[in-house]
Amino acid sequence: MLDAVxxxxxLALFLGLVLGYAAIRFRVEGNPLVDQIDxxxxxxxxxxxxxxxxxxxxxxxxxxxxxxxxxxxxxxxxVDALAELLDVETLPLNAEHGETKxxxxxxxxxxVCIGCTLCIQACxxxxxxxxxxxxxxxxxxxxxxxxxxxxVCPVDCIDMIEIKQTINTFVPDMAELARV
Amino acid sequence: MSKLTFKGGLVLENPFPAKxxxxxxxxxxxxxxxxxQQRIGEQAKPCVSIGDHVLTGQVIAxxxxxxxxxxxxxxxxxxxxxxxxxxAHQSGLEALCVTIESDGEDEWMDxxxxxxxxxxxxxxxxxxxxxxxxxxxxxxxxxxxxxTKVRLAKGCHTLIANATECEPGIMCDDALIQAYPIKVIxxxxxxxxxxxxxxxxxxxxxxKQESIDxxxxxxxxxxxxxxxxPTKYTSGAEKILVKSLLGIEIPSGGxxxxxxxxxxxxxxxxxxxxxxxxxxxxxxxVVTVTGSAVKExxxxxxxxxxxxxxxxxxxxxxxxxxxxxxxGMMMGVDLKSSNYSISKNTNCIFxxxxxxxxxxxxxxxxxxxxxxxxxxxxxxxxxxxxKSSNIxxxxxxxxxxxIECGCCSYVCPSKIPLxxxxxxxxxxxxxxxxxxxQTDNARERFEFREFRLERNKKERGEMMEAKKKSLxxxxxxxxxxxxxxxxxxERVEAAQKARES
Numbered sequence: 001m002l003d004a005v006x007x008x009x010x011l012a013l014f015l016g017l018v019l020g021y022a023a024i025r026f027r028v029e030g031n032p033l034v035d036q037i038d039x040x041x042x043x044x045x046x047x048x049x050x051x052x053x054x055x056x057x058x059x060x061x062x063x064x065x066x067x068x069x070x071x072x073x074x075x076x077x078x079v080d081a082l083a084e085l086l087d088v089e090t091l092p093l094n095a096e097h098g099e100t101k102x103x104x105x106x107x108x109x110x111x112v113c114i115g116c117t118l119c120i121q122a123c124x125x126x127x128x129x130x131x132x133x134x135x136x137x138x139x140x141x142x143x144x145x146x147x148x149x150x151x152v153c154p155v156d157c158i159d160m161i162e163i164k165q166t167i168n169t170f171v172p173d174m175a176e177l178a179r180v
Numbered sequence: 181m182s183k184l185t186f187k188g189g190l191v192l193e194n195p196f197p198a199k200x201x202x203x204x205x206x207x208x209x210x211x212x213x214x215x216x217q218q219r220i221g222e223q224a225k226p227c228v229s230i231g232d233h234v235l236t237g238q239v240i241a242x243x244x245x246x247x248x249x250x251x252x253x254x255x256x257x258x259x260x261x262x263x264x265x266x267x268a269h270q271s272g273l274e275a276l277c278v279t280i281e282s283d284g285e286d287e288w289m290d291x292x293x294x295x296x297x298x299x300x301x302x303x304x305x306x307x308x309x310x311x312x313x314x315x316x317x318x319x320x321x322x323x324x325x326x327x328t329k330v331r332l333a334k335g336c337h338t339l340i341a342n343a344t345e346c347e348p349g350i351m352c353d354d355a356l357i358q359a360y361p362i363k364v365i366x367x368x369x370x371x372x373x374x375x376x377x378x379x380x381x382x383x384x385x386x387x388k389q390e391s392i393d394x395x396x397x398x399x400x401x402x403x404x405x406x407x408x409x410p411t412k413y414t415s416g417a418e419k420i421l422v423k424s425l426l427g428i429e430i431p432s433g434g435x436x437x438x439x440x441x442x443x444x445x446x447x448x449x450x451x452x453x454x455x456x457x458x459x460x461x462x463x464x465x466v467v468t469v470t471g472s473a474v475k476e477x478x479x480x481x482x483x484x485x486x487x488x489x490x491x492x493x494x495x496x497x498x499x500x501x502x503x504x505x506x507x508g509m510m511m512g513v514d515l516k517s518s519n520y521s522i523s524k525n526t527n528c529i530f531x532x533x534x535x536x537x538x539x540x541x542x543x544x545x546x547x548x549x550x551x552x553x554x555x556x557x558x559x560x561x562x563x564x565x566x567k568s569s570n571i572x573x574x575x576x577x578x579x580x581x582x583i584e585c586g587c588c589s590y591v592c593p594s595k596i597p598l599x600x601x602x603x604x605x606x607x608x609x610x611x612x613x614x615x616x617x618q619t620d621n622a623r624e625r626f627e628f629r630e631f632r633l634e635r636n637k638k639e640r641g642e643m644m645e646a647k648k649k650s651l652x653x654x655x656x657x658x659x660x661x662x663x664x665x666x667x668x669x670e671r672v673e674a675a676q677k678a679r680e681s
Contacts, residue, residue: 038623042619043618043619043620043622043623043626044622045622045626053626053630054623054626055623055626055627124626124629125622125625125626125629126625126628126629127625141618141621142621142622142625144618144622165271165273166217166273166275167217167267167269167271167273167275168220168221168222169610169611169614170269170270170271170273170607171604171607171608171611172270172271172600172603172604172607174567174569174604177597177600177601177604
């Protein structure tokens with residue numbers, strides 16, 4: 001009787017130590033779920049979800065403080081992907097936060113720009129190049145099309161231009177293939 | 181069966197054999213439309229303006245990208261338009277084109293930097309630059325710039341001249357060899373001189389007896405051998421040709437240059453000869469016109485940029501509505517009209533009588549596609565994954581190694597357009613990769629911005645703190661000094677008072 005109790009106690013102590021060590025040694029920094037959610041979000045950083053960027057929204061979803069259907073740039077596909085990741089029922093995109101638009105980029109009308117630098121401060125991804133009282137322009141490859149520069153511009157010199165498809169970016173239509 | 185062959189593929193007859201293979205030189209077109217968009221890479225930038233007079237062989241557009249080549253005027257005349265025009269591409273999208281109206285003179289640009297016949301005395305670099313400046317690209321259909329291919333293959337051991345003809349029905353290489361056998365051989369010699377290979381193999385299929393005889397007759401160089409290989413479709417694909425000739429398998433995702441082989445189409449070799457020895461940039465090519473609506477299939481040597489309609493005007497074509505198909509019956513693209521221009525990689529135009537296309541049925545999992553795939557992939561698996569847009573899985577099954585030869589679609593009893601699905605999956609893969617790159621970039625920039633704002637705030641706070649501290653210290657110091665001064669003044673006053681009293 002005593003033998004059995006002793007053996008199990010020693011075993012329990014040993015395994016407890018191993019588990020305790022492993023918990024410290026292999027500790028995961030941060031919340032991996034936030035990273036996974038952030039990976040799905042489109043990184044437009046537009047703030048339409050009512051959070052100041054994609055990462056804060058991902059953190060809010062992980063904490064259960066936000067719904068998964070607040071991201072218009074991600075579209076219904078994004079909502080579905082989040083639902084699958086979190087293993088919850090998918091929701092229709094919440095129209096309150098805006099509608100999904102095709103990807104666009106900002107272009108500054110150089111004639112009108114007064115060099116106020118307000119757009120530079122508003123841009124969440126530093127896509128503007130310029131300085132005080134000189135003409136400002138957008139680095140097209142960095143612009144996420146978040147529209148945040150539009151309301152701050154005092155002279156309305158920023159246009160959002162839809163990206164045209166070229167032969168290099170052409171993707172055949174799957175629906176047409178299936179019809180053949 | 182000879183050993184110089186490969187697993188899979190299809191033995192296909194030429195559906196519309198020509199009675200006699202000839203090369204017909206077409207008179208100069210009245211106008212040419214030269215596209216700035218090449219097969220890959222960005223659009224070239226025109227360096228001429230509307231109204232400029234250009235000479236034949238003059239550079240009209242350049243681009244600083246090794247995946248592209250400069251564009252030359254193919255006739256002399258006046259630039260009348262630089263605008264977007266619909267391209268001969270399945271998308272039907274537009275791209276920038278330069279239109280030149282002929283002055284009928286065909287006055288050539290004087291390119292005085294010639295290597296001439298004595299190219300042996302030129303350094304490989306000189307010839308390489310000549311090829312680069314002459315706008316030569318792969319004439320077999322892939323349209324990859326020859327200068328880049330040659331540079332990648334530096335130090336290769338074998339040069340393969342591909343005279344196999346891409347597909348049944350196309351005869352442009354055969355016609356070219358019969359018209360210019362010496363140019364082909366000399367082209368091989370020029371390339372041998374610059375690429376450093378010890379030997380060259382001219383690979384030709386056994387159904388082109390006249391070309392074989394001509395090449396044998398004119399080839400006196402012992403470094404060049406002529407290999408006759410069985411006629412079987414896709415033997416002309418680079419990966420397959422290297423494997424069947426040399427027994428070397430090009431690794432997945434690799435190129436012939438990775439295994440020390442340089443492979444060039446005979447059309448490209450003739451273009452190299454013309455550029456290096458005769459000092460003419462690439463401004464014309466041979467195009468086969470064939471199909472069920474063509475009474476006599478024939479090959480035409482035509483200036484680049486001439487319209488399809490102009491070329492088809494020289495062929496005997498049945499009246500009525502016909503379908504136009506660019507390139508071969510296996511890998512070609514059905515076009516909506518004939519309102520396009522001949523580009524560097526237009527090797528063939530099919531004009532077919534309209535016929536009802538059989539509609540695709542469900543896959544019955546017969547596995548016929550697996551047996552014919554020349555690169556030994558699993559077309560059926562690729563089909564399922566492409567259809568469900570599961571790109572990750574399709575990549576696992578080596579989607580990117582598919583050469584889009586169309587053997588699987590050809591044998592499919594359910595008439596499923598398999599290759600179209602693979603093209604869709606490949607395009608989607610490129611799109612997704614690009615999007616991923618962009619989102620990753622945006623994430624990084626956003627995070628860095630947050631970090632920067634935070635850091636600036638902190639630095640500002642620290643600076644303010646330090647300033648406050650130094651001010652306080654200064655004030656304390658001032659106080660001590662003031663006290664000392666006051667004390668001294670007091671002492672002076674006290675002393676004065678004492679003196680006065």
